[in-house]
Amino acid sequence: MAITIKDVADAAGVSTATVSRALRGLPNVDSATRERIQRIATDLDYVISPSASRLASGRTGSIAVITPYIARWYFSTVLSGVESVLQSAGMDLLLMSVSTPEGQHRLPPAPRLRRRVDGVLVIGLPPQDAQLHEVLSLRMPTSLIGLVMPGVPSVAIDDVVAGQIATQHLINLGHERIGVINGAPIMSPYTAENDRFRGFEAAMTDAGLPVDPMLEAYGYFTIAGGEQAMTALLTQKNPPTAVFAMSDEMAFGAMKAMRSHGLVPGRDISLVGIDGHDMSEFLDLTTVVQPVHDLGRIAAEALVLQLRSPGVEVPTDAIRLPTQLIVRGSTSPKRA
Amino acid sequence: MAITIKDVADAAGVSTATVSRALRGLPNVDSATRERIQRIATDLDYVISPSASRLASGRTGSIAVITPYIARWYFSTVLSGVESVLQSAGMDLLLMSVSTPEGQHRLPPAPRLRRRVDGVLVIGLPPQDAQLHEVLSLRMPTSLIGLVMPGVPSVAIDDVVAGQIATQHLINLGHERIGVINGAPIMSPYTAENDRFRGFEAAMTDAGLPVDPMLEAYGYFTIAGGEQAMTALLTQKNPPTAVFAMSDEMAFGAMKAMRSHGLVPGRDISLVGIDGHDMSEFLDLTTVVQPVHDLGRIAAEALVLQLRSPGVEVPTDAIRLPTQLIVRGSTSPKRA
DNA sequence: TTGTATGCGTTATCAT
DNA sequence: ATGATAACGCATACAA
Secondary structure, rough: OOOOOOHHHOOOOOOOHHHHEEEEHHOOOHHHHHHHHHHHHHHHHOOOHHHHHHHHHHHOOOEEEEEOOOOOOOHHHHHHHHHHHHHHHEEEEEEEEEEEOOOOOOOOHHHHOOOOOOOEHHHHHHHOOOOHHHHHHHOEEEEOOOOOOOEEEEEEEHHHHHHHHHHHHHHHHHOEEEEEOOOOOOOOOOOOOHHHHHHHHHHHHOOOOOOOHHHEEEEOHHHHHHHHHHHHHOOOOOOEEEEEEEHHHHHHHHHHHHOOOOEEEEEOOEEEEHHHEHHHHHHHOOEEOOOOHHHHHHHHHHHHHHHHHHOOOOOOEEEEEOOEEEOOOOOOOOOO | OOOHHHHHHHOOOOOEEEHHHHHHOOOOOOOOHHHHHHHHHHOOOOOOHHHHHHHHHOOEEEEEEOOOOOOHHHHHHHHHHHHHHHHHOOEEEEEOOOOOOOOOOOOHHHHHOOOOOOOOEOOOOOOOOHHHHHHHHHOOEEEEEEEEEOEEEEEEHHHHHHHHHHHHHHHHHHOOOOEEEOOOOOOOOOOOHHHHHHHHHHHHOOOOOOHHHHHHHEEEOOOOHHHHHHHHHHOOOHHHOEEOOHHHHHHHHHHHHHHHHOOOOOOEEEEEEEEOOOOHHOHHHHHHEEEHHHHHHHHHHHHHHHHHHHOOOOOOEEEOOEEEOOOOOOOOOOOO
């Protein structure tokens, strides 16, 4: 059927071993021989058989990306960062999500990883996630994105700082009754939401402000959830004058709720998010921008580097990327 | 190192051939034998070597998805539909984009496809795209998503109808000066934008309304582009009373431009989009919803089916999925 | 129903 | 610098 390395070897009058060395750029090949082989391979339209190469070498040349969601802004943006790197590195990107769009669970990814990829990139799975632990138990080169686990390489922002910056911004504007739209009620340690909440608490405490449990609501990182959470905050006896939403999408939902109540963000209630979502500028939302694309890019670069330098000890501490507050119209000084 | 089929065979007291058959669910295996082999394989924690299996069988069990963008709503949503199917089918999903986030081009995907995947899914590349033709020239099972080419299997909506529905809605509201925000000035045939424009023209013509070239602007399917396009429409001597944007994201940009001019969608100017973008409800945008997730899902299902039924002739005509107009606040009757 | 044996296309070791 | 050849782990045609 297809052209094999033997065909190239025969046409070049050399052995398959030499062809293999020449085409892979290994040393100890006469430059004239190499060029001739390369030319012949091109002429014959030869393409290597990945299966055979993988079987013989033991390396797959591919990396799996595991993510809970594909179609959400944060995850698809991270994914694009990862893809650009793997593309340049000539590695295959195997995509697998661990939850359906309907939120149902699916088959665990771990069995589909063994003998199939050289490394794994995991986006946004909380440290206590069962699927994540299965993956980690495989003990293959792995890097986490957007979350930090002790002893596991990762790339993330400092979520405590992010939460603090967002909250401090509201405090600086004179707000004292500050609500927070969290992810889920049950906050597991080491998650982004937990850290962001700690940053919130720290900023409040430093300013001598109380953290009122009544001013905490849960938006599950979705627009609809943010809307419900904001509604809950607005319908109580003493609503906050400012709200910190832990993600832009929840902030969007909060905006919707405000609109339903005839309130205008930045005029009636100040609102700040975290993400730097594409639509945040459009909606004039003040937000703590995180370099989402770079999160994926840098994690992928680190993993590729690790795979190419065997034996080298990899740093298991997190790589922290900076965030930046972008002030827009959704926040303003507290009215007297 | 790892457990091989031979280890399982030895432990079960059978040949590797029987193990191979038993584990793959092939017929002509004693059920007792099969169960025993399955149990032993599980006990031994045996996982098949994909490389070896692929080399021996000639099938890779993987499908490539080629897309111009990963982080945009439409593409990531299609991708999630594809992924859910391939996951269930037990096939690997190789993701490769053909343009960087900065819009630069990159290495052609075709060479990275040969001998590497069993089939290809292409999202949104126009029929005259060079990369697309390289892929098609490979003559492997391929399906297009969101675009139609004669002789190539595809899944798409009827873009002519979509454009017509959107425009007709505006006409029904009494609008006569209707602007259109197109993709790019140079309209290639068989593209979605071309079809949508034809639908626009048809609706206008049917209603006896003129198609004014001055009321056409280009938004390149981005928010920023939509904003510029709308600005161009608004700053001319005789602005339209209604605008048809060929995508929701361009409509979002159009909304932004309107806001800058002190105009309110649905009050001062009616605006309709196409997509059913996540944010369209939030922004109260009237839009022609297309089943984006299903586009990916159905294309993937068809391709998997084709790969599993060798020799069967595949229909090369497009599978058309229905669209639906959702009327929201961004459109209203023309004011006298 | 099960076993035997060959081939799949490369890589890598060891010679030369 | 190059060649010969043994793995690599499985699928499958053919036998039994």
